[in-house]
Amino acid sequence: MSDNLLEMKNISKSFPGVKALEDVSLALKKGSVHALMGENGAGKSTLMKCLFGIYSIDSGSIILNDKEIKILNPFDAISKGIAMVHQELQPIPDRSIAENIYCGRYPTKRIMGIKVVDHKKMNDDTKKLLDSLNMGFEPTAKLSTLTTSQMQLVEIAKAVSTDAKIVIMDEPTSSLTSREVDKLFEIIENLKVKGCGIIYISHKIEEILRISDEVTIMRDGQHIGTWPANELSDEKIITRMVGRELINLYPPKINTPGEVVLKVRNFTSIHDNSFKDVSFDLRKGEILGVAGLVGARRTELMECIFGLRGKLTGSVNYLGKELTIKKPEDAIKSGIALLTEDRRGTGIFGVLSVSDNVAVASLHDYLKYKIMLDDKAIQNLVSENVEKLSIKTPSNKTHLENLSGGNQQKVIISRWLAKDPDILIMDEPTRGIDVGAKYEIYTIIAALAREGKSIIMVSSEMGELIGMADRIMVMCEGSLTGFLSGEDMEQEKIMELATRFIKAS
């Protein structure tokens, strides 16, 4: 018997118009953590979905404990000892924690010969499980009472509870705090001791180097290589992921801020615990960073300026003129655009083509005879943008849902570029996007600022703000706590402002 728990050999998988996996192999050793890395669209999640039975493979073989197996569906995968913590949580919010953990495999007992769910056993088992993992949740509490990060912990507990030999974790830390990450790593160490194998997908290189034994890097659906983690470094991983050397993380600053164009004054939300009395100025050709922790209400503030949310007080003055913005339509007409934080929820039209997604906000600029859309001009616009932003798509007619996250983001950016706004608010423009695409998006932002566009960039990555912004505005619990510029833009000073009101706890 080999010491490989699992082997995936020469796996290939195609989707209409896209070759998602090409001849990819992966071997997972007993009691080890195997990290899977690659840019968005490299095929990591697809490979794991093949292993978990969500997708069927076109060719190749899966060998579990020296036996070749076929995995028909997720249920089959679980019964073969494979568990998966999904990237996107799949909770049932109105049911209890215990029911969420045991969903689909409730413990049963017989009352007068009839099989019924044994709630007591389920709750007791859940309590034991949560205690053993050091999670102090009540099994009977509704899942909806937990925060996103706590839900993610429950999801992890669920995977552990199946007694799986193989645990797949797809970006498990995307919404965890650093203390919770430590807890997760403890859980992973315990699983290793028990002889389990863990496949760990993450964009966070620091985590990967800390937790994993081996690292497999993928690019464009292909297997680039597998290395012991202790032989790797930040640069080596990035170079292999991107396929070329990235010399700088951020493009050089080429913009020069001019006169003040936008004055935002006294913005207060209609909700009690949201943003209050926020005022700031924005200059022509300036990149204004907005920093803060989760709950600083940055997104709410931006969505309110854009007309998506109600405000109690607040005015927007653009080039000396007061704007009345009641809905996004008004903001756009005044030359303000918003790239939202929630790409899936408020950004993409998944079932529509790349063309429609790019053109949707500027259709009125492409009319013939006043009513008829000028298809040719629209196609030119789309092709121009696809080329300029190097969007990777099989064709302009491809449904947007078939593109990777980074490319979807570029499509939405081109939607706003087509509209040519003077002020572009970008909320977490690089969230969930790989290193290579990030750099491309930074370049676009820098070029826009140079052209004289004013940019507000909200981000939770301080490095990104320091690298890109001319000034950083920091918020804490809904209030503006200060501005930083020049030499003052450094992590400690941002953190100090971002935690001003939460130091006590």
Add this chain to the structure above:
Amino acid sequence: MNKKKQIKELLLNNAVIILMIASAVIVGILRPKFLSATNLRNLIANTSVRFIIALGISGVLIMRNNDLSAGRQVGFAACITATLLQTADYAQKVFPDLPQLPIWLVLLFLMAGFSIIGIVNGLVVSVLHVPAFIATLGTQTIVYGICLVFTGSQPIGGLRSDYTAVASGSLFDIVFIPYLGIIALLLGIFMWFLYNKTVYGKYMYAIGGNGNAAEVSGINTVAMTVKSYMLASALFALAGFLLGGKAGGTSASLGSGYELQAIAGCTIGGVSVNGGIGTVGGILAGVMVFELLKITMQFMGVTTAYTYIVQGIVIVIAIALDIRKYVAKK
């Protein structure tokens, strides 16, 4: 993919059309009268009215809403038209002192008037946020009630011949080119243009695809929703106008359940209930399959009771086959 598989895919993806042609051919061979001009005309006339109703409801469906009041609106429209276009010497004339109105004026008045019902539907759905299913169920009941009051629950007859001629006449007196077919065809072309070549169409698909993203992109979703219901109601009015003339007389019960047939036709034709997807050509095919099915069964002497059973089965099978195209391949 090998050749065999490709052919299988091709067959399954066009199952609806193939089903349609196959049933016509088979019945055509078994019952040669099926291909007669009169029968063809019958088919075209029936399909035309249903197509107009389906087109009306399609915009609403593509925007992820629904309109259960369609059938009752059609019925009410037919009743109003009938009362306005009765012959002068008819004994039970509803409005005895009514002058001889021009037909086009009645139609115009009807479509404009019914747009108001659409506005109400649209506002209840988009401003009050009542789920479309429930909101239009309410409208359905209200419209039926009003129609009963309006007609006094009595059937209306004595229609003017120049009115019935619109629905029963043919171009150049060629039997199988009924005016109804021409009206439906022109409307189909208009709707195709609207859905594919105008801002309205693109916005409609965008809202159906992702309403929140549409709003962020600067689309006035409230106005669009209201417009979609307005257009739907205007088309229901047109359908009612034609149907009343075709039947030669009406009562409040006319149009009952037509919305479900229209929804079935749309869905068979590939309109997604999840919004954002649907084509005019597909809708025509979907409606046609349904009508063809009914007419072929009639020809084969199947009794009405069994016809319902078969219709139900066909709806489910057709949609199961068609939906394969849109369900993400695993």
